[in-house]
Amino acid sequence: MRIENHPILGPLSNKPTIEIEVDGKKIPAIPGEMISSALIAAGIRVFRRTLKKNEPRSYFCGIGQCTDCMMIVDNVPGVRVCITPVKEGMQIKTQIGLGTWEV
Amino acid sequence: MELEKADVLIVGGGIMGSSLAYHLAKEKKSVILLEKSHVGAEASGRNGGGVRQQSRDPAELPLAMKSVEMWSGLSEELSYDVEYKRAGNLIVARTPQQLEAFESRVKRERKAGLDVRMVTPDEACRLLPSLNKEDIIGGTYCPTDGTANPIRTTFAFARAAKAAGAKIYTCTEIIGMELAGNVINVVETTRGKMWGEVVVNAAGPWAPVIGRMIGVDIPIQPKRCQIMVTQQLPDGACTPFSEVSGGYGWWTQTLHGNVLLGHNSRPVDQYDYGVTFEAIAFQTHQTVKFLPSFGKVPVIRCYSGITAWTPDAIPIISYLTEVKGFLIDAGYSGHGFCLGPVSGKLVSELILKGKPSLPLDSFDYYRFHKGSIKEAISH
Numbered sequence: 364m365r366i367e368n369h370p371i372l373g374p375l376s377n378k379p380t381i382e383i384e385v386d387g388k389k390i391p392a393i394p395g396e397m398i399s400s401a402l403i404a405a406g407i408r409v410f411r412r413t414l415k416k417n418e419p420r421s422y423f424c425g426i427g428q429c430t431d432c433m434m435i436v437d438n439v440p441g442v443r444v445c446i447t448p449v450k451e452g453m454q455i456k457t458q459i460g461l462g463t464w465e466v
Numbered sequence: 467m468e469l470e471k472a473d474v475l476i477v478g479g480g481i482m483g484s485s486l487a488y489h490l491a492k493e494k495k496s497v498i499l500l501e502k503s504h505v506g507a508e509a510s511g512r513n514g515g516g517v518r519q520q521s522r523d524p525a526e527l528p529l530a531m532k533s534v535e536m537w538s539g540l541s542e543e544l545s546y547d548v549e550y551k552r553a554g555n556l557i558v559a560r561t562p563q564q565l566e567a568f569e570s571r572v573k574r575e576r577k578a579g580l581d582v583r584m585v586t587p588d589e590a591c592r593l594l595p596s597l598n599k600e601d602i603i604g605g606t607y608c609p610t611d612g613t614a615n616p617i618r619t620t621f622a623f624a625r626a627a628k629a630a631g632a633k634i635y636t637c638t639e640i641i642g643m644e645l646a647g648n649v650i651n652v653v654e655t656t657r658g659k660m661w662g663e664v665v666v667n668a669a670g671p672w673a674p675v676i677g678r679m680i681g682v683d684i685p686i687q688p689k690r691c692q693i694m695v696t697q698q699l700p701d702g703a704c705t706p707f708s709e710v711s712g713g714y715g716w717w718t719q720t721l722h723g724n725v726l727l728g729h730n731s732r733p734v735d736q737y738d739y740g741v742t743f744e745a746i747a748f749q750t751h752q753t754v755k756f757l758p759s760f761g762k763v764p765v766i767r768c769y770s771g772i773t774a775w776t777p778d779a780i781p782i783i784s785y786l787t788e789v790k791g792f793l794i795d796a797g798y799s800g801h802g803f804c805l806g807p808v809s810g811k812l813v814s815e816l817i818l819k820g821k822p823s824l825p826l827d828s829f830d831y832y833r834f835h836k837g838s839i840k841e842a843i844s845h
Binding site: 430436437438439440441442443460461462463464 | 595596697698699700701702703723759762763764
C-alpha cells in the first residue's frame with residue numbers, strides 16, 4: 364500500500380527503481396524511502412517476532428522511538444527499519460527475538 | 467544518645483565493604499556497615515563486571531586467581547544469581563612494543579600457574595568475530611577470566627551479610643570521628659554515635675575524605691570511567707570481555723545482551739558523574755574503528771562512575787600503626803571488582819586471625835609514607 368495522492372505532499376511522483384531483498388525475496392523500493400515503506404508497499408507487515416512470546420511486531424511509531432520495527436539489515440540485528448533508508452541490494456531478514464550476529 | 471557498638475564498623479557499601487561484612491558476619495562477628503547512599507550505588511554497581519586475572523600487577527595475581535576460584539561458587543554460596551560467566555578475556559595489541567610486553571607478561575603469568583596464552587590476529591578474530599583485523603597485531607587470551615553482574619554481586623554480598631546478622635545502614639553518612647589518644651573513640655554519623663573495635667575504611671574514592679577526619683592522608687585520586695550501553699544484541703555479539711591495549715577502550719556483553727562500551731578512567735576534579743561529550747565521541751570513534759559492525763548498533767544510554775586510584779594502581783589493604791584498629795581497604799584503581807570475593811575473605815582473616823591466608827604485604831599503606839604519619843595526626 365502506498366499513498367498515491369497525499370493531501371499535503373501531493374501526488375506520488377517517484378517510482379520504484381531499485382530492489383531490496385527481504386527473506387530471500389526481491390521487492391521494489393523508491394530511492395530515499397525508508398525500508399519500512401517499501402515493506403508495507405509490498406504487503407509485508409510482520410517485521411519481527413518477540414523474544415519471549417514469539418508475537419508478531421510491525422511498524423508502530425514510525426519515527427525511530429519505539430524500536431518495535433527492528434529487523435536484521437545486512438547482517439546487523441536490531442536495526443530500526445522505519446528510519447533506515449533503502450539501498451540497492453540491501454539484505455533484510457525478519458528478526459526472531461534478538462536475531463543473530465554474523466558480522 | 468546511646469553509643470551503638472560493633473566488633474567491626476565498615477565504611478562503604480561497595481563490593482569490598484559488603485564482601486567483608488559477609489565474611490565477618492559469617493564468623494559471628496557483630497558488624498555495622500555504613501553507606502552514604504545505597505549498596506552498590508557507586509563504582510561497584512557501575513563497572514563493566516570484568517572478572518579478570520590476566521594483565522595484573524604481580525602482587526595482585528595470586529589474589530585474582532583465588533578470587534576466580536571463589537567466583538565459580540559465588541551464586542550458590544550467596545543464594546543469589548550474580549550472573550557469573552567464564553567467557554574469557556582478550557587483550558589485543560597495536561604496536562610491537564605492546565606485543566613484546568605481552569610476551570614477557572604471559573611468561574610470568576604462566577609461571578604463576580595462570581592459563582593464559584598469546585594469540586595471533588586471526589585467533590583474536592575467531593574469539594571476537596566483530597574485531598577489525600587490520601588494526602591489531604596480536605594479543606593475549608585467558609579462558610578462565612569472565613564477567614559477572616556488578617549490581618547483583620554487590621547486592622548479593624550485602625544481602626547475605628544481613629542474613630548472617632550484619633547491620634547494613636544505608637543513607638548514613640559519617641560526620642566525623644573522634645580520637646582519644648591513638649584510638650577512635652566515637653564515629654559520628656547521621657544515624658547517631660557509633661563505635662567499632664576495628665574501623666574499616668572501604669569508601670573507595672571517598673576513602674581520603676574519611677581519612678582526613680582523623681588527619682590521615684590517604685593517597686587516592688578519583689578517576690571517572692564512562693560506559694555506553696547498546697541495545698540488546700544476540701549472544702556472541704561481543705564475547706569475550708575484550709580490550710584494546712593502550713587506552714583505546716574495552717567491550718563486554720551482559721547476560722541480557724546489551725554490549726557495554728567502556729572508556730578508560732580519566733582524572734576528575736571532585737566527584738563528578740557527568741557524562742562528557744568528549745568521552746562519548748572518543749568511545750564511539752574507537753568502537754567503530756575496532757569493531758566496525760557496531761557502527762549500525764544503537765546506543766541506548768550512558769553513565770559514569772568514580773574509581774579510586776593509588777599512585778601505583780594497586781590497592782591499600784593495611785592497618786595503620788598510628789591509629790589503633792583503623793584499617794584501610796580501598797584504592798583498587800579501577801580493577802577491584804574481580805577481587806571483591808577474595809578481598810572480603812582476606813581482610814576478615816586479617817581482622818580475626820591477624821594473618822590472612824594470602825600475603826597482603828604489597829598493599830601496605832606505608833609503601834607511600836616511608837616515615838611516620840604521627841605529625842599529620844597531631845593537628
